[in-house]
Amino acid sequence: MDYLPVFLNLRGRLVLIVGGGEVALRKARLLHEAGARLRVVAPRIAPEFTDLTADLHRRPAQVDDLAPDVDLVVLATDAPKVQAALQAAARARRIWCNRCDEPAASDVVTGSVCDRSPILAGVISSGCPGLSRLLAARFDAVISPVIVDLARLLVELRPRVKAHFPTPAARAAFWRRWTTEAVIARLEREGLATIRQELEKELASPHDRNDL
Incomplete structure (x- = not known):
């Protein structure tokens, strides 16, 4: 590298x-x-x-x-x-x-930048700026509006996730559950409000501090 x-x-x-x-x-x-x-x-x-x-x-x-x-x-x-x-x-x-x-x-x-804040990707190709721009454009095409919506929601909830789950392992498990292709597919079908409601419900429920 x-x-x-x-x-x-x-x-x-x-x-x-x-x-x-x-x-x-x-x-x-x-x-x-x-x-x-x-x-x-x-x-x-x-x-x-x-x-x-x-x-x-x-x-x-x-x-x-x-x-x-x-x-x-x-x-x-x-x-x-x-x-x-x-x-x-x-x-x-x-x-x-x-x-x-x-x-x-x-x-x-x-390098070249794909800015879909809060998602940000930077690409370099060691002296070939045209290729970097091409790849950045491809990244931009892959990042759909629903992915950006999910990213913004998770960034918003991050302080509550940290407060709710006491260990790094528990927090990592939470992020894995909510950053999958299945979640993105549900977001496309059901909308952001439904996903937000389920996230809010999980963060409001008691958490077993012996988990993970």
């Missing part, structure tokens, strides 16, 4: 984007959707960046832009020497780096 698949919680975190063109804008939009704060540094910055409430600095990037409050840096310039120098400086400061011109050299790779 070339990478460890992880999802970063960047809400409220500062991301430095070096570059102001199309690639940088695409990354900025994705990061903005994830709730990150954006600081963009480049001599020329596309006007669309103003829609992202980003902190814009129209000048060449400097090593000092890798400030202590930066949690992630995205390098999206067309100058390989600048990219390499800033990447080396970022690593020296222990700041994770996404280098758009050389994904294999990056600490973080974003």
